Amino acid sequence: MRDYIEFKDVKKIYKMGEVNIEALSGVDFTVNKGEFVVVAGASGAGKSTILNILGGMDSPTSGQIIVDNNEINKYTNKELITYRRYDIGFVFQFYNLVQNLTARENVELATQICKNPLDLDQVMEAVGLSHRKNNFPAQLSGGEQQRVAIARALAKNPKLLLCDEPTGALDYNTGKAILKLLQDTCRKMKMTVIIITHNLALTPMGDKVIKVKNGKINSITINENPTPVERIEW
Ligand SMILES: Nc1ncnc2c1ncn2[C@@H]1O[C@H](COP(=O)(O)OP(=O)(O)OP(=O)(O)O)[C@@H](O)[C@H]1O
Incomplete structure (x- = not known):
């Protein structure tokens, strides 16, 4: 069987x-x-x-990116819009929620632009937010706001969930709870x-660990027995 994602x-x-x-x-x-x-590596490693290239937000200068048998590096702008809309869920460090919509409405907004969304209330429950869904982002903690962002990405029922430093703005315990949610969701x-x-x-939490250094892959490791997030201390 062909790999699900290939970077070549x-x-x-x-x-x-000039630079x-x-x-x-x-x-x-x-x-x-x-x-x-x-995907681990120092600041500026790439x-x-x-x-961003995998999520269709940027395009490569050269090379091939295959996702689920589609060569996305050949996509037109229009195809990239569809790809981002239907196939990709993105979670960012700073949540990027719409401040004047409730938690539930933020998630609902994303489901309105996709084909087979999941049930809104089930997703809110899965991320542990059933009791806060009618609150606005400013009424939620950082960890809760990140849960909304994860719910928003998941509700689209995407092929891929891409998370760029999802715990970068959170304290230790909240960050750990978010990583556990992501590992459990997977x-x-x-x-x-x-x-x-x-x-x-x-890195022990990953099934696969891709280390990046100076724009190159430094190592790729498979963890046969990935560690559950709750058992990792850092
Ligand atoms: N839009 C851009 N225009 C110019 N240079 C860029 C752009 N985006 C990234 N770079 C440069 O490309 C290199 C890789 O950046 P990238 O953001 O991928 O690194 P990173 O590993 O994610 O770093 P960090 O952990 O700090 O976010 C850096 O030297 C960065 O300055």
Whole structure:
């Protein structure tokens, strides 16, 4: 069977006036369906560039990106819009919620632009927010706001859940609860989840750990027995 996601010799060069910045200099990796993947590396290594290209928010300078048998590097802008809308759930460090909509309405908004959304109230319950769904973001803690953002991404029933430093703005225990939610979601919903972190202590939680350094893959490790998040201390 073909890998679910394949990056083949992916390069990304940003042109800043006369200066070329090589963010990715030939990146190769694969991801299986339903895998819980940790992408780790120092600041500036190229992690976000990889996730943004995979999520259809940026395009490579060269190379091939295959997702579920589709060569997304060949997508037109219109196809990329559809890809982002239907296939990708994205979770960011700073939640990016609409402040004048309730938690439930934030999630509902996302489901209105996709094909097969999940049941709103079931998703709110799955992320542990049934009791806060009528609150506005400003009435929620950081961890609760991130749960709304995760619910919003999941409710679209995406092929891939991409998370860029999802716990970067949260304290230790709240961050841990969010990572546990993501790991549990991957297992229960058989969702392919890719998480960026700069915290190497978190790598035991991944089924696969992709370490990035200076725009290249430094190592790829498979954890035969990934550690449940609640057992990791950092
Ligand atoms: N839009 C852009 N224009 C120019 N340079 C960029 C752009 N996006 C990223 N870069 C550069 O590409 C390199 C990789 O950046 P990237 O954001 O992917 O790293 P990162 O590993 O995610 O870092 P961090 O952990 O700090 O977010 C960096 O040198 C960065 O400055």
